[in-house]
Amino acid sequence: MNKPAEFPLPVTGRQKMTPSEAFVETLVAHGVRNVFGIVGSAYMDALDLFPLAGIRFISVAHEQGGGHMADGFARVSGRHGVCIAQNGPGITNFVTSTAAAYWAHSPVVVITPETGSMTLGLGGFQETDQLPIFSRITKYQAHVNNRARMAELTSRAFDRALLEMGPTQLNIPRDFFYGDIECEIPRPLAIERGAGGEKSLDEAAALLAGAQFPVILAGGGIVMGDGAADAIALAELLQAPVAVSYLHNDAFPATHPLWCGPLGYQGSKAAMKLIAKADVVLALGTRLGPFGTLPQHGLDYWPKNAKVVQVDADAKMLGLVKAVSVGICADAGAAARALVARLAGRPLASQANRAARLADVAAEKRAWETELDAWTHEKDAWSLEVSRDSSHMHPRQMLRELERAMPAGAMVSTDIGNICSVSNSYLRFDRPRSMFAAMSFGNCGYAFPTIVGAKVAAPDRPAIAYVGDGAWGMSFGELQTCVREQIPVTAVVFNNGQWGAEKKNHVDFYENRFVGVNLDGQPSWAAVAQAMGAEAHRIEKVSDVGPALRAAATAQRDGKTTVLEMMVTRELGDPFRRDALALPVRHLAKYQATAAK
Numbered sequence: 001m002n003k004p005a006e007f008p009l010p011v012t013g014r015q016k017m018t019p020s021e022a023f024v025e026t027l028v029a030h031g032v033r034n035v036f037g038i039v040g041s042a043y044m045d046a047l048d049l050f051p052l053a054g055i056r057f058i059s060v061a062h063e064q065g066g067g068h069m070a071d072g073f074a075r076v077s078g079r080h081g082v083c084i085a086q087n088g089p090g091i092t093n094f095v096t097s098t099a100a101a102y103w104a105h106s107p108v109v110v111i112t113p114e115t116g117s118m119t120l121g122l123g124g125f126q127e128t129d130q131l132p133i134f135s136r137i138t139k140y141q142a143h144v145n146n147r148a149r150m151a152e153l154t155s156r157a158f159d160r161a162l163l164e165m166g167p168t169q170l171n172i173p174r175d176f177f178y179g180d181i182e183c184e185i186p187r188p189l190a191i192e193r194g195a196g197g198e199k200s201l202d203e204a205a206a207l208l209a210g211a212q213f214p215v216i217l218a219g220g221g222i223v224m225g226d227g228a229a230d231a232i233a234l235a236e237l238l239q240a241p242v243a244v245s246y247l248h249n250d251a252f253p254a255t256h257p258l259w260c261g262p263l264g265y266q267g268s269k270a271a272m273k274l275i276a277k278a279d280v281v282l283a284l285g286t287r288l289g290p291f292g293t294l295p296q297h298g299l300d301y302w303p304k305n306a307k308v309v310q311v312d313a314d315a316k317m318l319g320l321v322k323a324v325s326v327g328i329c330a331d332a333g334a335a336a337r338a339l340v341a342r343l344a345g346r347p348l349a350s351q352a353n354r355a356a357r358l359a360d361v362a363a364e365k366r367a368w369e370t371e372l373d374a375w376t377h378e379k380d381a382w383s384l385e386v387s388r389d390s391s392h393m394h395p396r397q398m399l400r401e402l403e404r405a406m407p408a409g410a411m412v413s414t415d416i417g418n419i420c421s422v423s424n425s426y427l428r429f430d431r432p433r434s435m436f437a438a439m440s441f442g443n444c445g446y447a448f449p450t451i452v453g454a455k456v457a458a459p460d461r462p463a464i465a466y467v468g469d470g471a472w473g474m475s476f477g478e479l480q481t482c483v484r485e486q487i488p489v490t491a492v493v494f495n496n497g498q499w500g501a502e503k504k505n506h507v508d509f510y511e512n513r514f515v516g517v518n519l520d521g522q523p524s525w526a527a528v529a530q531a532m533g534a535e536a537h538r539i540e541k542v543s544d545v546g547p548a549l550r551a552a553a554t555a556q557r558d559g560k561t562t563v564l565e566m567m568v569t570r571e572l573g574d575p576f577r578r579d580a581l582a583l584p585v586r587h588l589a590k591y592q593a594t595a596a597k
């Protein structure tokens with residue numbers, strides 16, 4: 001992990017400087033070495049200093065992409081991701097990426113130069129009120145109201161991003177970069193999170209000691225707090241099966257015998273069946289988001305009578321979605337260590353039935369793998385119909401091949417879409433900071449730029465994005481960034497010729513009345529990628545999938561970005577939001593043809 005101390009130190013002592021210098025030196029103080037964005041006159045005086053400050057400016061194709069790159073960078077490094085743009089339109093382009101970073105708990109600092117203070121409110125060029133726009137998608141907003149406070153407020157925006165685990169905004173009237181000020185560059189705050197209150201830890205330990213069937217639900221807090229080893233130690237002490245929370249498949253090593261896979265949409269039946277038996281659930285580093293424990297595969301698995309111990313670093317998340325018996329506001333790793341200290345050497349009820357439970361865990365895992373092996377394609381009527389005469393690959397078979405060929409240490413980002421969602425069953429990791437899904441914000445177009453940012457933070461790790469063809473149409477522009485800035489990644493594009501996830505709702509609820517879901521007339525994405533200077537292959541056969549992925553990952557070492565265009569059938573897995581849709585009711589005569597029969 002990058003630590004600020006490894007980086008060049010900023011100037012010390014109170015002295016005369018320009019606000020641009022104060023701003024850039026504060027970035028240096030916080031260890032910033034990469035900033036993503038698009039050039040703009042609003043902050044050019046500061047940008048001019050970047051090279052001498054040792055800061056690389058990564059010039060992107062669209063500010064949204066730059067924001068996602070900052071997010072990916074932050075999620076891999078545990079350090080700030082930073083993005084900057086031109087006041088007005090450059091800044092409004094950051095809205096989606098900032099909202100996504102908010103729900104991914106990424107410490108992204110969104111730097112938003114704004115129109116000059118002397119013309120603010122006069123409706124000048126590129127003016128919009130930049131604070132309200134971000135007010136609900138940031139943890140903190142700093143507005144530089146006086147050029148003399150540039151370093152102080154810049155530093156606070158960086159401190160708060162780590163402290164509150166989410167994006168912050170630094171809003172700077174563009175004229176405030178100029179002038180003379182006298183200041184000292186503040187040192188970054190280093191605030192350690194603790195293990196939680198003694199009383200709640202004692203209560204949690206008592207519950208766990210008395211549990212007949214304890215199950216751990218490992219969440220993103222373990223990843224963000226670098227607590228994987230502590231979570232493993234606690235799981236082993238209790239010999240408790242470990243499910244991972246939705247889209248945090250990297251929160252516990254998949255090779256560990258106690259790992260059971262993800263809960264939630266397209267998750268693991270083994271994890272669901274085992275957690276359903278729990279009498280005590282330890283939700284370790286998870287906010288238990290409402291989407292993460294939805295019924296799936298026809299299983300309503302959440303154990304409603306179990307006692308729940310929830311550990312989250314944000315006190316506001318405790319007991320918010322699920323009723324809890326004990327809520328612990330803590331760093332997940334530190335809390336796990338404190339629980340191990342309390343439980344070690346103590347009689348544990350779960351010891352008595354240990355052998356039977358472990359046999360159960362192994363059997364459920366085996367059963368799920370066997371089912372996945374046999375589940376080569378979707379079996380609903382519509383999927384069978386559209387794939388019958390297709391020469392294309394079944395998505396599930398292709399995903400299984402990708403899983404088998406996944407290079408060691410790979411980082412995988414996933415987009416929002418039907419095939420990306422199905423991939424959840426096939427994504428297993430052995431180390432944290434490996435999976436970067438579009439989290440609860442769920443925006444199409446997330447995965448590709450995010451993996452580009454991840455690669456900047458971890459250039460030696462293979463970087464792979466899973467993207468549906470619709471989402472690819474939104475985000476492929478960042479291939480320019482890969483080529484121009486020499487950031488080699490692999491994009492696996494699932495070409496099913498449709499906005500599949502939404503089409504599935506038409507199939508399930510609207511009697512196949514398709515509106516706006518077919519992506520007819522798409523270009524060859526492989527040809528487009530080649531024209532943009534990347535390597536590209538169109539993959540038609542399942543047997544070519546693994547070799548193509550391995551070759552593309554190897555090509556990253558030679559600086560090459562590769563697009564693998566996977567030609568897949570139009571079959572579709574279970575829908576996203578069965579919970580949120582209803583069969584159509586129509587009252588007006590003219591719409592009766594669309595009423596549910």
Ligand SMILES: Cc1ncc(C[n+]2csc(CCOP(=O)(O)OP(=O)(O)O)c2C)c(N)n1
Binds near residue numbers: 416445468472498
């Ligand atoms: C920015 C944005 N626009 C629209 C949606 C609604 N949406 C969710 S999934 C989806 C379809 C994704 O299609 P594609 O990327 O081709 O993947 P597929 O479902 O076909 O696998 C859409 C449009 C969204 N989540 N985000």
Ligand SMILES: [Mg+2]
Binds near residue numbers: 494497
């Ligand atoms: Mg598609």
